[in-house]
Amino acid sequence: MSEDTQVQTLGDPIYELRGVSRSFGSGLNQAHVLNGISLDIAQGEFVSIVGPSGSGKSTLLNIMGMLDAPTRGSCYFMGQATHELGERQRVTIHREHIGFVFQAYHLIDEMTVYENLETPLLYRKVKSAERKSKVAEMLDRFSMVAKKDLFPEQLSGGQKQLVGIARALIIEPRVILADEPTGNLHSSQGDKIMDLLSGLNRDEGVTIVQVTHNERYTEYGHTVVELLDGSINAVSQVERARSTNPSL
Amino acid sequence: MIKNYLKVALRRFRRGGTHAAVNVIGLSLGMATCALIFMLVHHEWSYDRFHENASRIHRVYLEYVSPEGETGYQAMMTPDFTPTFKSTFPQLEGATRLAASGRDFKVGNQTTRHMLAEVDPDFFEMFTFPVLAGDAVASITDPTSMVVTTEAASALFDVTGENWSQAIGQTVTILVGDEAYDFNVGAVLAPIPNNSSITFDVAISFENYDNIRVGGNNWGGRTSTYALLGESVDPEALEASFTSFTDLEFGTYVEDMRNADRIADDGDAYRLKLQALPAMHSDIDVWVPYEADAHNPRYSMILAAIGMLILLIACINFMTLSVGQSTIRAREVGVRKVLGATQGQVAKQHWGESIVIAGVSLGIGLLLAAAATPAFNNLTGTELSLGQVSPVLIIVAVVFLTVVVGVFAGAYPAMILSRFMPARVLKGVVSSPRLGMLTRALIVLQFTISIGLIASTGIMTKQLGFLLTTDLGFDDDFVLAVDTRQVARSEADGVIGYFRDQLLAQEDIKGIARAGTAFAAYGSDRNGWADASGINRSAYNFGVDEDWADVLDMEIVAGRNFDKNRPSDATNAILVNEALVREFEIDDPVGYVMTNWLQWVYEESPTIVGVVKDFNYRSLHEEVAPAIMNMHPDYYNYFQTMLVKLGPDDVAGSLRKIEQAWSEVLPGKPFAYVFMDDAFAARYETEQRWRSLVTYSSALAIIIACLGLFALAILVVNRRTKEIGIRKVLGASVAGVTALLSREFAILVVIGSVVASPLAYLAMNSWLSGFAFTVSIGPWVFVGATLVTLAVALVTVGVHAMRAARANPVRALRYE
Known part of the structure; x- marks a missing residue:
């Protein structure tokens, strides 16, 4: 696949951030975590957000995921200003367009792999038969059929993150927001997860925004946004020097 | 979706261990208490409604x-x-x-x-x-x-x-x-x-x-x-x-x-x-001599309130444990919200869970209540069963209690947890290891209730002890009151004479007296007399004989007792008590002629020949009222009771002798008797029942509260594992760490005591106002109740705190 075709898949901006600031506390204790971030992310892009601890990476991701709101500035998702959305609309976007992947996986401990995958579909009120086939398809695709009745505590870290990604993917989202998806994994497991994410981006056009500490994994994306003290320090395009493994 | 919630709830319940057990045990005990009290309150409410025409x-x-x-x-x-x-x-x-x-x-x-x-x-x-x-x-x-x-x-x-x-x-x-x-x-x-x-x-x-x-x-x-x-x-x-x-x-x-x-x-x-x-x-205001005594609905309300308080303590356990576990639950809430759950859905899920737990607890509670019914009947002097309550009402009550308790107990997780911002909880922002204000307030409330009930138990016990041991002004020990109401008037003198002949020779029979009533047993009678200024006042009448004062060890403080050698004593002499002299304002009682307000048994107005020291012939709820003792043969309560003073050594043997004599002189008539002290104690039956009810309630309250404390201590100690490890590495002793962990709870118990004491004082003062003779409420009963509660609470928390304090600090620190 050539770089040209990739560029062609990049469509209209899915995210437009205009002067987004976020501060916590007030008065003397006020901490400005984000300072006037403006950023466009096109559909089908793979963006890595990097920066030292406390630079505001996760806060930025949370604002994009509508889990947090900017104190100033605006964030547009698919052309809609997120601060104008009611709970109902926000929940609908979570149900239909955004998949989350976390460093700590955040699977529900009391649920089996199968049930964890099923939960987003339950909230989307997908019919039982369709739910079954979608979960089966995911299990098959991630080679986890044999593990479907296991509980999270019976899985390795890499396996848990596979379930986490499968759960994010099952709603066929426009965008996956991944907060240090490899942070708790051994490097071999981490490589596998990153291959998976870039495959999804490349083959299915899913927009991916990841926060990462690991420099090696920034190379999987197209664009690297470097934060420092709440501001964008640099935005760079990744050169496709490294070939990725298309198979899972 | 519901299946999904239920599965999660059940699995959490199974893994929950201590917390789940504490919730269910506490709520079951609370529910069982409520079921029993409901049965009693329902019984009082259901009176006379079974008649088809009841409303007409x-x-x-x-x-x-x-x-x-x-x-x-x-x-x-x-x-x-x-x-x-x-x-x-x-x-x-x-x-x-x-x-x-x-x-x-x-x-x-x-x-x-x-x-x-x-x-x-x-x-x-x-x-x-x-x-x-x-x-x-x-x-x-x-x-x-x-x-x-x-x-x-x-x-x-x-x-x-x-x-x-x-x-x-x-x-x-x-x-x-x-x-x-x-x-x-x-x-x-x-x-x-x-x-x-x-x-x-x-x-x-x-x-x-x-x-x-x-x-x-x-x-x-x-x-x-x-x-x-x-x-x-x-x-x-x-x-x-x-x-x-x-x-x-x-x-x-x-x-x-x-x-x-x-x-x-x-x-x-x-x-x-x-x-x-x-x-x-x-309706307790209208006197009914022929029907069952009316029941003061206030008692039902107090009982219902006690039941609710115990259930409240159990609900608080549920809440404080939910708060304690909120960091664990919060993550799930965050995940669900990220996956597309609305706040309402999360709230519903938690309420659903607490309603299921309430339902399960109610089921267990009903079984417990059924098992405890005989003991409860014994305690309350009733013969009730849940079977007497209509099934429809039971179903309504069950649904109502389940929903109310479920919604109430689940209010915290449903309303607070569901509001958590996923961004915070998913990033692992763990709340402080100390107890939050809400939790503290709830624990204080639990201990306020427990200490209040314990202090009340103490005061009730003290008052009852006083009632049962106080000097009544006469000696009712070993005095048998035999019911002689079936003896015809014409036979009375012959019958009493026969008993005297047969029994007084026996060494173990100390005395026999003929009496109208035995005070506490077999009723009383009063009528109107003129006082010193000619105003109509009422006085109790007691038919007695010459031996009555001796048998009961009454003290004659002025004048003389009735005399066998003066036949006129029967028709124109009376004894009065000190209260009569006082209230009728008679200056010189001996020799004073009393005037009957209405025509009574005396043809001529009788003369007071002696004054008996005041004796409590009614319960100590009341002051001693004026009383007149007569021997008049026409008095309709001439021979209703035979008082027999027994020796203390062989009561059963003495009883056999009396029954033997009875069957000889009154063949075929039922031999019925009571011991006078038992009859007096029976006057305080209501008080004794209340004391028992409050005692059991306070025991339940403290058990349920400490169950919650135990589970909460585990949570708190686990959260402070790292702190304990660091302190030990820095040289803290086991005792020091245990004290550190227990102190927080001890403070809450003491605050509970401060709140409870005035409340219990007011409640008990109102209870004591129903008695003419009372004990004083000293501060010690509150100090005692606090110490008891503190001891139980500290043992509960201390056991776990000590285990944590003894643990190897290296292990605690390794996980961080």
């Missing part, structure tokens, strides 16, 4: 206003009243008189005592008392026929089960003094339900009232009156039409009452009223 049957009573403006009630009518009343008002479908008291029934040679009611033919048409054999209405129409309950039938004829009809046609003799009246059994009734105000073993026609006087006294008969209103009759409109009838019927009575300054002069000061049957049992 009304009790008739007179309401009057005293010159001081106080309202009084009189439900006792003359025997002539009811027939006139019924014929005057066509709105009445029926009316019946009711009078009842214990009487002796003889079949063959066997005499047994049963409750005899005299009623009009309408009685069995108005009230719903199912007939098992014969025809009750026809029996009451026939003055020589009687209706018996199964209980009386089995006692009289030895018939049981399917054979009730064998009792029909049998002859029973009712003994009234020297007279005997024969009746044929015409109907057998099912047992009278235990929630019936009207209770009797045998019923006969009211036409027998002149011969067999039940419940009357010397001034004439009195009856209760019940009327059945027509289907569409409005009781208030009917009451309004009573006015001229009331003036006509009660004119003389009201005139007498006005002369005695009992009714105000105002023309509107009295009126005839109707009271629906179901309201009767909770």
